[in-house]
Amino acid sequence: MSAGRLLSVLLLLQSRGRVSARGLAAELGVSVRTAYRDVARLQAAGVPVYAEPGRGGGYQLLDGYRTRLTGMSEGEARALFLAGLPGAAADLGLAAEVAAARLKLLAALPTGLRDEATRTAAVFHLDAPGWYREPEETPHLLLFADAVLNGRVVDVRYRRWRAPQEVERRLRPYGLVLKSGVWYLVAAGESRIATYRVTQVLDAVPSDERFDRPPDFDLAAYWSSYLDDFRSRRFTGTATVRLSPRGRRRLPDNVPPEVVQAVDATATAVGDDGWVEAVIPTESTAHACGELLRLGIDVEVVAPAELRQAMAATVGALAGTYGLG
Structure with missing residues (x-):
């Protein structure tokens, strides 16, 4: 059950006066049965929603009832759109506004919805930056x-x-x-x-x-x-490579998704040992060489000759570094 959707139902009823279950379902992108359940949850939470039967009927709030979302500053109103992104809000200098806006929003909800919203916030957390990388400094x-x-x-x-x-x-x-x-x-x-x-x-x-x-x-x-x-524009060329079974398993952790997809689409068996040959997209010789070297002995470049030579030169230089040349 989405607390956000229940709040949307409440605000729709408040702004439109009377809305049928079918109308609520269409607005929220859910089934009519789900709309009925949402209204029942609002009623159970103490929101005075009643049904008007007959042609042109629907659900509406008791006259005079309005949920109160007042007292918000301009900054807090903007911060609502970042309520699920605490890191982004802090980057933009809106951390305090986000905290204040969420408190005011919770205070405006009926007790049942307030508890549900609090539980939801406690079990979901968004951490936007990728792994293995420090957050970037953004002074401007x-x-x-x-x-x-x-x-x-x-x-x-x-x-x-x-x-x-x-x-x-x-x-x-x-x-x-x-x-x-x-x-x-x-x-x-x-x-x-x-x-x-x-x-x-x-x-x-x-x-x-x-x-x-x-x-x-x-x-x-x-x-x-x-x-x-x-x-x-990213990929400007192609390369033909051979991959061992282990190399193919390691692909998703070492190359972009487009390369993995290309292997899946073009792979053909070569021999009886599980190796496959495939055509992959490449950005440049240097970039492709760096990515494919991560796979070590589980990959062989067949073509183009320029990339094959770059791989061989790099491996030769490594061998020399370790006294194996």
């Missing part, structure tokens, strides 16, 4: 958050991977995205909207210039499109 994050919320232009000096590595940009920040513990800024420059890793910003100075974010800009849709484009 609060500045960008302010610029996003207040439509302020920011002048930045940014370090990128291609030459020239350090560039200066005047940006109109449209939004911030937290991906696997890494913050990204989505902003409009002189000619296009682009994505900037916040830790790569060397300097950031807010200007007096203001801007209006386009009303039709959808941050989630942009990010989804950006990821699709990134994946399409």
Whole structure:
């Protein structure tokens, strides 16, 4: 049972007056039977919901009853959207607001729902950063958050991977995205909207210039499109490899999912010892060499010759280092 869904039922009844069970089900994406059960749970929690039978009937709250979510500041209201992301809220300087908003939300709920919400919060925890990596320092994050919320232009000096590595940009920040513990800024420059890793910003100075974010800009849709484009540009070549049974089992822990999927789709047996040959996507010779070397003797590069030679050269250099050359 979702405490969040029960609260949604309550707010729907409060805002619309009377809603049928079918209407509640359609709004919440659940079955009509589930909608009936949700209303029964609200009634059991002490919420005065009653049914109006007949054509045009439905559920509604007793006249004069309203759940009270008052007294929230602007910061606390924003923080509600980060209530499940305590780490992200702390990064944005909203940890205290999140705590206050959750307390006020709990205080506004009937006792039954309040207990259920507390139990839910006690058994779920989100830890966004990936393993084996320290959290990144983001000294300019609060500045960008302010610029996003207040439509302020920011002048930045940014370090990128291609030459020239350090560039200066005047940006109109449209939004911030937290991906696997890494913050990204989505902003409009002189000619296009682009994505900037916040830790790569060397300097950031807010200007007096203001801007209006386009009303039709959808941050989630942009990010989804950006990821699709990134994946399409990421892999620029292919390689043919042979893998032992153990090497194939170790793949998910050592290479991207796209490589694992490619092996599953193209693997053909070579001999009777369980080895397979497959075609995998590659980013570059150097990158593919580094990833495949993690598999040690459980992988052999067949082609292209450039990658095979890079693997051999690296293994030869290692042998020399350990006095085996």
